[in-house]
Amino acid sequence: MEERSSQQALNRVFNLLKFTFVIVPIVAGADKFTNLLTHWDQYLNPAIASLLPFPAATFMMIVGVIEIIAGIVVLKNAEIGGYIVAAWLTSIALTLLLGFIYIDVAVRDLVMAISAFSMAKISRIVS
Template sequence: METPITQQPVMQTFRLLKFTFVIVPIVAGADKFTNLLTNWEQYLNPSIAGLLPFPASTFMMIVGIIEIIAGIIVLKKAEIGGYIVAAWLTSIALTLLAGFNYVDVAVRDLVMAISAFSMARLSRVAA
């Protein structure tokens, strides 16, 4: 069955957001092991780092695994994965805002969270 012409922009938007939220979490998660894109530990709120029973680098690797899993969930079940990614990005933004560090990154993560939430909502009509 062919998609009506009015449905095409919705489908295209959904596919673009899905592609984004599969690739970006997987790449960012994998980079937590290599720090090629950035030194991820710098974004860890110092008060949280002080509470950890292990090094910040270990924590960031755990974060990386979570992000990779989130990207895979988006690939398999976009609606569920979208809500997970949105919640994850919101929590990251809130921890950055709590320490008033990297406010620009926090704002960007909130915008990405809204996009992931929107993708999850679109998946109900586009999938």
């Protein structure tokens, strides 16, 4: 009985993480086209922005498409999607840390990356 209860609790945690990492990347990705939540290009490391052959806003739209795809991948396959989202969030955090800008956002993204990685690992147990 206790084992079943533990499995149910694990399933609830997994589903919470899964739907978080479906919804958040899709919403954030879509917002790269509207900038309703924030002006996303401000989070781009200036050193990276200076290397781009196009405006930062265009780059952020490309990022938005990638994030939407990542959210869909999580929906279809939480393990693979979780690893993709974890890697993506880690890379974003590292670019912010390297530019020493928005350190609070970088730390938040690293925590979210750990959560996405954990979801990917848990998916092997609950699937």
